[in-house]
Amino acid sequence: MAITAEFERTLDDMLAGLTCFSGAEEKRLAPLLPRDFVLAGNYIKSFPQHAFSVDNSINSDEQYLLSPTCCYPVFYDLKDSQHGESFLITHKNLCFRCEEFYAEGRRQIAYTMREYILMSDTLDTVTAWIDAVKLQVVDALSDLGLKAELEVATDPFFNSNDYKQAFQRDQKLKHEFVIGGVACGSVNLHLKAFSRSCNITSHEGHDYYSACFGLGYDRVQHQYDLARAAADAKGALEHV
Template identity: 30%
Template sequence: MPPTTRFDLGTGDALVILPPDQTDLLRELDAVFSGWGRAQGAREILPPPVYPVRDLEKFDVYTNFPHLALVGTGLDLDTGSGKPSDGGFAPESLLGARLGLPHATCYGAYLHHENSHVPDETLITLVNRCFRNEEHYGGLRRLLSFQMREIVALGSYEHTQDTIARFTERILEFSGALSLGLEKVAATDPFFENDGARALLSRLSPVKYEFQAGDLAIASVNTHRNFFGERCNIRRENSDEHAYTSCVAFGLERWLAVLLDQHDGDAHQALEAVRAAAERVS
């Protein structure tokens, strides 16, 4: 597992402010992806940018992804001055960290449906800020804070697999219209305990595929089986069986990076290409 690192916020690589033309391009991409979900009946929810640590802990975030984790807290004015020094606060100036910054968007969909029964063909879409404490950063290609649009299926196993198949086809069709030449590659994410039955299944049958432009993954499809259904006590309608889930994820800034590279940094030209491609695959 990679060591925990101190991110350098002074280089301009970890955090960015998008200029207007790039913002327009990102918003257009998000409208395309969310539109695909809505066309299939997805309802949109609006998650918060942070969650209580106890909620993210349900998903083994701090067991399987501790190297990526970032947390937040308030200032302890009883023990500290409340003033930063050298760009930061000393540990004694901080309260216990009880807020978790999510590294994936889909968590909000499962927490939203916690302790409920869902129809077998439930589809949700949501976008959120994600945060990752990476070993290194690289501008739009790899950021500390970035936006991820997801389409999340909950209900029957068949529904989760149909959703993945449908959006895999749409991603490849759209990227083909953009001449991006994405490659679908099997990948791994340690959502499941390394010695558990689900981990064995994931080794026998991949549960995550990434769509890569060169060496950069800009989208993925993920099968979780009933992991999140169990952790959030989400059950299938008219049944005691825990719901199955899957998700389709789009890293918006990464799409932006690839399109800007393709169009020599011309965001307006890339925007027109996205609109034309979206028309062809609609």
């Protein structure tokens, strides 16, 4: 399913207009990650069935992962760097994931996402941002005529017996925005895991807490089209 340019602009403008995303720096990055980048390597090791790997046909030593998220390229871009107390970045790109089956508008091999990534040296700043994101995004989707329910979630890649899934669920680190039974977005608290892995610190040398919000544009458009079709059908019946 190809998202229309008009609806893509609608979602871009909707998110950019929210105060929780005000002042975000836009980054344009390649979705191609070297396999030896720590987050790419961990993803391939943990979820080999989902990893979309590619090689260089000229230089066989070069191996890459097509990123399954928009935040991985951001962390790759920021690795081994120092910054101020807090900063917010946004990045939109195609993401890629191998699946057992595909369903247009629900589960695709390539899909458009926008993410906002906040990094701060204080946990309170990050958790307050997450709370604001949850409230404002639900309201914004409602203005589009879409009812989003917030649900505590875990990443589907983890085995149900994996301690990482249990920790993520028990600590409520991930919440999904569910529309029509489909998870169309999520907000995730990474704690200090990603900043430590990528050596991203404040100028004072503090490890950052980080969080990200991501919205799957293709899934949102699919739910929007379904809602519009249902409304049109209802209107037609009322005029019979």
